[in-house]
Amino acid sequence: MADTVRAAVQVAPRTIEIREFPRPVIGPDDGLLRVEANGICGSDVESYRGHLRMGGGGPTVPGHEPLGIIEEIGERAAQRWGVQPGDRVALEVIVPCRSCHDCLTGRYQACRNRRYGHGVTGVDVAPSLWGGLAEHLYLTPGAVLHKVDKTLPAELAVMFNPLGAGVRWALHLGGVGIGDTVLVLGAGQRGIASVIAARAAGAGTVIVTGLEADAHKLALAREFGADHTIVVDGDAAQDVVERVREITDGALADVVLELTPMATEPVTHALQAVKHGGQVVLAGLKGGREVPLRTDLIINKAIKVVGAYGVDARGYAEAIAIIESRRFPLEKMHTHTFGLDDTALAMETLAGEVPGEAAVHVSVHPNG
Numbered sequence: 002m003a004d005t006v007r008a009a010v011q012v013a014p015r016t017i018e019i020r021e022f023p024r025p026v027i028g029p030d031d032g033l034l035r036v037e038a039n040g041i042c043g044s045d046v047e048s049y050r051g052h053l054r055m056g057g058g059g060p061t062v063p064g065h066e067p068l069g070i071i072e073e074i075g076e077r078a079a080q081r082w083g084v085q086p087g088d089r090v091a092l093e094v095i096v097p098c099r100s101c102h103d104c105l106t107g108r109y110q111a112c113r114n115r116r117y118g119h120g121v122t123g124v125d126v127a128p129s130l131w132g133g134l135a136e137h138l139y140l141t142p143g144a145v146l147h148k149v150d151k152t153l154p155a156e157l158a159v160m161f162n163p164l165g166a167g168v169r170w171a172l173h174l175g176g177v178g179i180g181d182t183v184l185v186l187g188a189g190q191r192g193i194a195s196v197i198a199a200r201a202a203g204a205g206t207v208i209v210t211g212l213e214a215d216a217h218k219l220a221l222a223r224e225f226g227a228d229h230t231i232v233v234d235g236d237a238a239q240d241v242v243e244r245v246r247e248i249t250d251g252a253l254a255d256v257v258l259e260l261t262p263m264a265t266e267p268v269t270h271a272l273q274a275v276k277h278g279g280q281v282v283l284a285g286l287k288g289g290r291e292v293p294l295r296t297d298l299i300i301n302k303a304i305k306v307v308g309a310y311g312v313d314a315r316g317y318a319e320a321i322a323i324i325e326s327r328r329f330p331l332e333k334m335h336t337h338t339f340g341l342d343d344t345a346l347a348m349e350t351l352a353g354e355v356p357g358e359a360a361v362h363v364s365v366h367p368n369g
Contacts, residue, residue: 007367008062008135009344010124014051017345025128025139030081032074032140034090038159038338039133040066041351041363043189043262044286045120049348052263052288057123063344064133064365065094065120066162068155072137082146091161091321092138093145094119094311109145110310117141134344136367147317150325156335159364160194161321162312164331166284167194168323169316170309172202175256175282179203182249184274185227186210186241186267187260187285188218190334190362193225194320195258197329200226208248210241210267217359221333241267245274252276261285265292272298272306284309334362341367 005021012018027033045063047053071088079085097104098114116122119138122131130139140146149158170191171177183199185192188211199207206229209222213235222230231244245254253276261267262285271281272295281304299306312320324331337360339347344365349355351363 006130006135006137007341008130008132009341010060011049011063012060015049019342022129024137025130027073027075029075029077030142032078033072034067034069034138034140035072036067036069036133036135036138036367038068038155038364038366039064040159040162041347041365042066042163046348046352047262047286047288050352053286059123059125061121061123062130062132062135063120064135065118066159067092067119067133067138068149068159068161069138078140078142084146084148089149089151089158090146091149091317092119093314093317094121095145096141096143097145099143110313134341134365134367136341145314147321149321153324155366156338156364157324157331160324160331160334160362161317163190163362164194164197164323165312165316165320166191167198168319169312170258170282170284171195171198171256173316174307174309175258175280177202177204177256180205181255182206182252184208184245184254184257185260186258186271188215188222189260191284192260193218193222193334193361195260196222196225196227197323201323206248208245208254213237214353218361221361224333225329241270242273253279255279257281259283259285263288263290265290268292269295272304275302275304278303280305280307282307282309335364336361337363338369339363339365340369341365
């Protein structure tokens, strides 16, 4: 058993170092996860680029989508979590206190007492190994775990986070139901996951937008059930709102999911393309950029606008159930697997910065 753990540490924009940390000593209430895989998402890319600040802004082990095998666990922790060494688990980002009013009333994402988070807590907070881009991750007593079928390939099981986002944003927040028309602005992992979730819920028509550079993602969205795709830039650019109006014969969309990172114009498109009384879910982070919000549209169309803050336990559980059902060919989403030493390359590949590589779902396997 090694006394040290290797981890990728982001120390500045576009600067990741491989460092070694002491292996945590585990007591009765905590544990240690051997990380099998950690998914890379758009917010990781924007943090890597310096567009978003994760956690306190200091050196951090990134990785908020960790999947792994419990290697060590304390007796009380095993009883509390209902797990044993050898179990495969997925971790939530947030580590709530579990005892405040928000936690006790089911709003644990709003916990004001939380001190830690996977992939966002700095290495200055002992024992430093808070992110999934490390050989091992420390399981603090308040961590939220979900068991996952060990027979699934790791690159599929680790999709619990993007698929959880699709489930929560489309179904729980968007309220997508049988026969609904759904517009998904953004064709990344979570856009495609939203197509899967909408189809699982019985949506009637699913429309997805993307850039010219997203041609491979739009093709995949169609494979997973999108009825129409719209290219929003380049020579083939179409007017999003007019195209939705044409597809729906003027009815517009029942639910619009705005998932684009950093771009502000899609927020306006969302409000314009949703029907009177429809639902708009905002989930695409803009890095603090000013967004022109036309409140008259919201008022005059009686639009319900909901902010989507991550994924909760219900979303994760239902996403894991979808993955374990093996109903969808999720292997088509996974395009790239990297080792820990190539963490920066993994970020750049998902960002579309590596010539010749068309990425959709990317994961880092620290012990691979």
